[in-house]
Amino acid sequence: MAWPLALKAIMLHGIIVIDAYLVSPLGEKALAAMGLAGAISGLLLGILFAFSNATQIRIAQAFGSAGPVPLKTGFYCGLTINLAATGLGLVLAIAFSGQVIASFAQTEWISQQAQAYLDVFLFVVLAEAIGQCLTSHFNGCGKTKLSFQSYLIALPVNVVVSMGLIHGQFGLPQLGVVGAAYGTVVASVLRVGFLLVLFHRETGAYRTVKGWARGTFATSLWRHFVFSWPIAATFISMTIGTQVCMLLYARMSVNDFAALTIVSPWVQVLGVFGMSLAQATGIIMAQLLGAGAAEAELETFLRRAWRAALIAAGLVSLTYLGFALASGWIYDDLQLETRMALFSFLPVLLILPFPKGSNAICGQTLRAAGDTLYVMNIFIAGQWLFKVPLTLLFIEYLDLSVTWVFALFVLEEFFKFPMFHKRLFQGHWKRAPAML
Structure with a gap:
């Protein structure tokens, strides 16, 4: 799927x-x-x-x-x-x-x-x-x-x-x-x-x-909207937060900003594989919940989905390794300082797919059970209480290297990691009431 x-x-x-x-x-x-x-x-x-x-x-x-x-x-x-x-x-x-x-x-x-x-x-x-x-x-x-x-x-x-x-x-x-x-x-x-x-x-x-x-279209529409708006609000918040970070990146040196501009599309495109696997997990989990599947069946499927996410993360990590090693050849017309900045991103790129993929599995599973508001709160907290303030601190006040600024991509995932996994391991999602 x-x-x-x-x-x-x-x-x-x-x-x-x-x-x-x-x-x-x-x-x-x-x-x-x-x-x-x-x-x-x-x-x-x-x-x-x-x-x-x-x-x-x-x-x-x-x-x-x-x-x-x-x-x-x-x-x-x-x-x-x-x-x-x-x-x-x-x-x-x-x-x-x-x-x-x-x-x-x-x-x-x-x-x-x-x-x-x-x-x-x-x-x-x-x-x-x-x-x-x-x-x-x-x-x-x-x-x-x-x-x-x-x-x-x-x-x-x-x-x-x-x-x-x-x-x-x-x-x-x-x-x-x-x-x-x-x-x-x-x-x-x-x-x-x-x-x-x-x-x-x-x-x-x-x-x-x-x-x-739910008897009437108006009642059904309202319940659908209550379920949906946190997902839309999450997207809007993340979009605005990303644009704020880009404006802050623009205040760095030309070489550092160019390196971040080059690597960002790679993170976005390669991240598609983990996100698509998580999205498919959410679809199947919603189908199972809608069918009233037993808790043991839900847990078995989730374990398999996690193993698949781990494999996908490993493949994406290897692709990042290839990108980093070949960056000097792919972008041979760039200045040496920019190419060195790209190569310095490698440790973060190797680690990033693993917590990001696991968080995505948690988020899509919780959404499938109707817990969209909690997922929204985690994303907003990660964006506005962690990544954006620290980006501002690292660039404007501490004047840290671009490597540390890029490290916030993976540090944000570790920030969200305990909140996602604690909620999932509590198990309330397996007993979610019918939402349609």
């Missing part, structure tokens, strides 16, 4: 990387415009992904209970919340994005191009409000390959259409930066259409299923 989730996540990152590559011949200003618009659109999509992750767990619980009414309830409650969040996000983006972009853009041309890109990309956000809910439905039912297949369709379409519209190839008009946004719109609409056809073919959109899990 985990490998399609991992490949799907990598393909999502790949779309961003490919768009940036296709736009790069237009120059640094074009990339700056795309990056500026992407910061706003990325926040909107991230909130959708967070709510959809909650819907995925609810669908998995319903799938475990083997009832069409809970499945229908979970899907339509998730879709309603996604559309409401998207509507609010679109209103705010239309009202305030112009001011935000103008205040950060270095030139008028960058501001205009970023705004044009964002105006088109908002249609992607609208399409993904539906697409992510459909993805959550299939993932929650254990059919993770279907959502992965949708990206197999979307990615090549995105590349071809974007290339044509950016540079005026294949008989298409030359639109420049905004052409990348149109390419993503076409690919996203096609992906959603593919998922809609599969959804209707398999479920008939639940038109023949009568009633809701």
Whole structure:
């Protein structure tokens, strides 16, 4: 179940990387415009992904209970919340994005191009409000390959259409930066259409299923929202915390900041494997809880998931080792000081996957049992009581090396480690009441 989730996540990152590559011949200003618009659109999509992750767990619980009414309830409650969040996000983006972009853009041309890109990309956000809910439905039912297949369709379409519209190839008009946004719109609409056809073919959109899990749709929707909002709040908090840390990193030397900028995407992409395994664990655990599985069965599955997480962490750690050893060859045009900073990250990179993977297994298991508020509190504490204050202290007051600053990535995981594992070992999650 985990490998399609991992490949799907990598393909999502790949779309961003490919768009940036296709736009790069237009120059640094074009990339700056795309990056500026992407910061706003990325926040909107991230909130959708967070709510959809909650819907995925609810669908998995319903799938475990083997009832069409809970499945229908979970899907339509998730879709309603996604559309409401998207509507609010679109209103705010239309009202305030112009001011935000103008205040950060270095030139008028960058501001205009970023705004044009964002105006088109908002249609992607609208399409993904539906697409992510459909993805959550299939993932929650254990059919993770279907959502992965949708990206197999979307990615090549995105590349071809974007290339044509950016540079005026294949008989298409030359639109420049905004052409990348149109390419993503076409690919996203096609992906959603593919998922809609599969959804209707398999479920008939639940038109023949009568009633809701909690008697009325309003009651069901409220319970779904109560379950979901801590997951969305966790994402928003982490996004803001990450941006604050990036602003603090920018106050370091150019070489140190460049090293952190280079290593961060590697941490994000390789971390996908552990996170996807944890996400699959959460889906299966929610299915088991929904089916009323015995505590012994839950414990057996969790032990196996932990062993798999340990193996995945080892493989990621070895990949980091290869990256560190090859960094001088991969980035041979960088200054020696920057390459040395990259190599100094190796001890942290070798250790990081193990506590991070174990924490992720705990977090997804607790979320599957409905303990979303406690998980949110751990993440917020790790971000705002530990990582951000210590980043400020290390950079602004102690003037420590970049190696110590990067070490906060793993120290944050050790900070969260006892809170996650204590909660899990208490065992209350195994006796979670029905939440649908």
